[in-house]
Amino acid sequence: MSTPKTTAEPAAAAPATQTRSSAVVLSVILVCQLMIGLDATIMNVALPKVQTSLHFSATGASWVLNAYALAFGGLVLLGGRCGDILGRRRMFMTGLVLFTASSLLGGLATQDWELVAARAAQGIGAALAAPSALALLMINFPDVAQRTRALALYSITMALGTTVGLILGGVLVSWTSWRWVLFVNVPVGVVIALLTPKYVKSAPPRPGRFDIGGAIVSTSGVGLLIYGFIHASTSGWGDARTIGVLVAAVVLLALFLVVESRAEQPVTPLHLFRSRNRAAGYIHIFLLMAAMYGLYFFGTQFMETVLDFSPFRTGIAFLVTTLAATFAARGVGRLLPRFGAKPLLTVGAASTLLGSLWMTQISATSSYLSGLVGPLFLFGLGMGLSMPALNVTILAGVGPQESGAAAGLLQAMQFIGGTIGLSVLVTVFGTTAKHAAAHPPAGATAHNLGDYVLAHGIASAYVAGVVFTACTLIVAALVVKATKPATAS
Structure with missing residues (x-):
């Protein structure tokens, strides 16, 4: 009777181990996405105290928010393509480490430009990590039913990010300091960075070349488009700079379509x-x-x-x-x-x-x-x-x-x-x-x-x-x- 028992135990243990591993993978991806999402709003609550502490001008303070928006929005297309060519887990880790390190530096900032630079670096890190996070979710959950549930949880996390940012920002600013709005990312980022190599699987990188022209035009076009609309919300649609920036953005995005239609390995495959x-x-x-x-x-x-x-x-x-x-x-x-x-x-x-x-x-x-x-x-x-x-x-x-x-x-x-x-x-x-x-x-x-x-x-x-x-x-x-x-x- 001992033989059946001995052979059955490993078979029973395997699904449990696989389930735990899947739970860790999902948690790593979702927590990273939550951290990236809430950073788009968490600084809103802290902005008045940031302005007083670092002596921002009334208009300069808005760049604490805009620097993140411009860097993330302008580079996320390139970040996705980097994951395809260089490896998704590698780019996920690179973006995560950059995001975490810049959060630490932003929390330690003593000058206004230091905080703006750190926020821009956060946006770059987010642009590298976020597309690879979603691609890794698809790789690690090949089963249709599991993938659908994972995508549902991913969608909830995206919706949760803004709300958590408002709540967490309010708590941290009220109870501690505005600096903890940034410091809170550091321990979370370190834990995710330690778990990712052990649990998260990644498909091998695909041989390919970077579409340098498409990368430059897409980053410039999307960045100018976002900047133009940000500027329009404060200076109006009739402002000369608003009009000039938006016209330049439209021209660059039209050029982007031409470049991508001719590129062998485009940043954004038009098909x-x-x-x-x-x-x-x-x-x-x-x-x-x-x-x-x-x-x-x-x-x-x-x-x-x-x-x-x-x-x-x-x-x-x-x-x-x-x-x-x-x-x-x-x-x-x-x-x-x-x-x-x-x-x-x-x-x-x-x-x-x-x-x-x-x-x-x-x-x-x-x-x-x-x-x-x-x-x-x-x-x-x-x-x-x-x-x-x-x-x-x-x-x-x-x-x-x-x-x-x-x-x-x-x-x-x-x-x-x-x-x-x-x-x-x-x-x-x-x-x-x-x-x-x-x-x-x-x-x-x-x-x-x-x-x-x-x-x-x-x-x-x-x-x-x-x-x-x-x-x-x-x-x-x-x-x-x-x-x-x-x-x-």
Whole structure:
């Protein structure tokens, strides 16, 4: 009787070991993505104290945020291609180490330029690590069901990043120092760097050459595009610099298409857009993020200014979005193999459209329950349904040699969409808020005029948000082609 027992034990132990290893791999990738995502917002809460501590000018302080945005958005396409050629785990580790080291240096900064430089280095590290993180997730979860669940959790993590950034930033700034907003990345980064070589598998690098021309043109074009929209949100669309930068960005991006069409091994293979569903997925995620960034930005303004919430309480208030996204995304793992992506994208787009319409009704007399809970829940539900389905749709059928490029383009579309969308909404907000200040709405008094102006501007800005989310519904319902569930998975 001893022989069966002896032979059965290793067989039983293997699945348990494999399960633990898969859990570690998933945790490493998700925590890294969470760290990169929350750094886009965590500095918002700390910015007033950073400005006082390092003596930033009013305009100079914005570069603590913009330096990260420009570096990440401008280089993420190149980061994806680096992973394809040099190895995804290698680029993941390189980006992670750079991100962690620059977080430490930023926390130790004593001059304003030192912090801005550290934030730019963080953005470069994020641009190298983020596309490879998504590609590694696909490699380490080859089983369709496991991969779908992993992508659902990855999507939840992306949605969670902004909320966690607001909460964690509020806690750290209130209880310690603004420097810990950066220092908190260091122990997390060290642990991930130690676990990655042991647990995370990587496909061998693909022989290839860098498309130097495409890299230069894409980085310059995307960087100028993001800078132009950032500048427009503060200086206006009629500003000469805004116009000049945006014209230069359009010219460079047009040149990028020409260069990529002729390159043997392009930074962004244009044939990725030959798939109708993949092209629709990129457009969908661009439009969704264009509306989503505005929800966080204006929701924070309304809660802290009109409702007088503390930064910590504001972060907690956004948890309804995360909970809704988590609830929806957990179901996607079961629904996607059964129904395919199109129904989930359509329902998700309809949910975010309703949330945008609700935001247009906000007023100075709205409470958290009457004015914000509904939109926050609907956006979370839409994100939870849409993001896993979009990730699967965009990455389905992509060869191993181009998974990094496809993932980089996916994240570039997210980031560029959010930046452009927010600048459009901010511009609409600024125009209507000035008009409301000059012609006070009914019920406004000298005491509460600021609240009325802010609420009126937010409601008007979200008319543009409705346009973005209505377009996502059109893309999901009319452009995305229904596929067999097995194909969609």
